[in-house]
Amino acid sequence: MTRSAEDSQASMPDSADPVSMTSGEQGSLRLVSRATHIKELALKNLFLLCAFVAVMGVVLIFAFVGLRGWPIFAEVGPIAFLGGADWSPTVGQYGIWPLIYGSLVVMSGALVIGTPLAVGTAIFLSEIATPRVRGIVRPAVELLAGIPSVIYGFFGLLILRPIVARLSDGLGFGAVTGWLILAIMIVPTIATLSEDALRSIPDGIREASYAMGATTWQTIYRVLVPAAKIGIIDAIILGMGRAIGETMAVLMVVGNAPHIPDSVTEPIATLTTQIVMDMPYAAGMHRTALFGMAIILFGVSMGLVALVRLLSKLQSSMDAGR
């Protein structure tokens, strides 16, 4: 018999069953009814099940992708697969370096353009905009996140590509067009998370800075941005994840040529776009190579999430005062 049951029995010598409802004498505590007990237990398990399904999803996808893609590392070898410069699956050349290169180039350019835009938006929303203006701009920024990526693709294809084509004397399919479209797509992720980080700084900090004779600009760049630094870096990392994983919009504007181009305005391909292009017809080792690429993408996302978690830990230990 457990100790709590003993205790309740000691205080209620008349009650034989501690879980049953008891009217009791005046002054004694009522015990938990059996119905409540069962309901609580059922709900607890229901929520546990929900969480379990989500976790199982991740585990199953990981296992599936891992098992299907593993042979490419075993048979072609990690060096030839990751470092090979020739992606010609029809003739048995499975080097995905041009695709990794493409993903990195497209992502970096998008971050270089998108980050200042997004952090600037966040600073505007949190420090400069009046509540009314913020009430309009913030939902508009959030709406950007809700637009299906194929629409971004259309926009890129029909509006941005011709402009890039005219400026570069080419067709406009290439990394530059991808940068522009991805830069807009990552703005909501980075802007909203950075704004949250800025707004979580206590107002006392702002007041202290103004009371020291700082201007708004000095307060922003000397106190607020440094204070929100880790939150903003988190936001950028998540934006990175969005940029490297984005497929549809990129597919529509980068030209999809799996080789390393001479110029950023020439066609290029990324890991995600190549998977989509090849998956419908790929078979055998070609198909395995696509799963191998998926393992790389999976690894990158996991790495980014791990980085964010590490930084959050760093932040909370800093908040606790070193």
Added chain:
Amino acid sequence: MSTDTFSHLSQAADERPDKITVKDLSFHYGDFQALTDINVGISSKAVTAFIGPSGCGKSTFLRCFNRMNDLIPGTRVDGLVTLDDQDIYAPGVDPVDLRRRVGMIFQQPNPFPMSIYDNVAYGPRLHGVKRKAELDEIVERSLERANLWKEVKDILGRNGLSLSGGQQQRLCIARVLAVEPEVMLMDEPCSAIDPTSVQKIEDLMAELTDRITIIIVTHNMQQAARVSEYTAFFLQEVAGEPAVLVEFDRTTNIFTSPKDRRTEDYITGRFG
């Protein structure tokens, strides 16, 4: 009532020149008038306390002296506030420069989330001091004046937030002292910290008046009696109506022989 106030004002002002004078000040938050018809002179290099029940506008009034109310949209100040006979609300006056001369300490200690050193160096850096040796000296001198140097001299690189509440408040005082202000406004500086630290801050205030004019808002009447030379009692008699300055006099007079019945009622704890 207001002529009465004036007679005490001139009486108090006999002894030292006024650092700050306020004439016919009223203050609005949008349509709501928070303060009306305030006239007061703040003696140079002394501690002046503002007391009164919660919501009587003492903090609002305090924030008129460094124009912190400017940051709240929809506020309006009428009347005259002068610092060394200069109108601080005159067109063209730079609130940024004003706030360097009139520093402020808040109820909640609010060090920046950066090192102790950088906290103290913040103001000097804002105003263009770059040389390391000069900053080092200012940091040491300011922490010394805030009676914090001994406790932190070996941990200057540590985050200011890692200090205890009382130490944080003295760090904030050091941060203000680093820009050599002429006036220090203290908005209930001791209500969020432990009693031992309160003692330290009260001692510090007495030391600082060798060079600085201090105005402190406090809920604690014993504190006002202990630290201040002059006391102003504010009261909002009817909710929704603006608050007034009921009585302003030497602290000893306020606490031993108040002229106004309402002051006496408040001092003796009949309300508030």
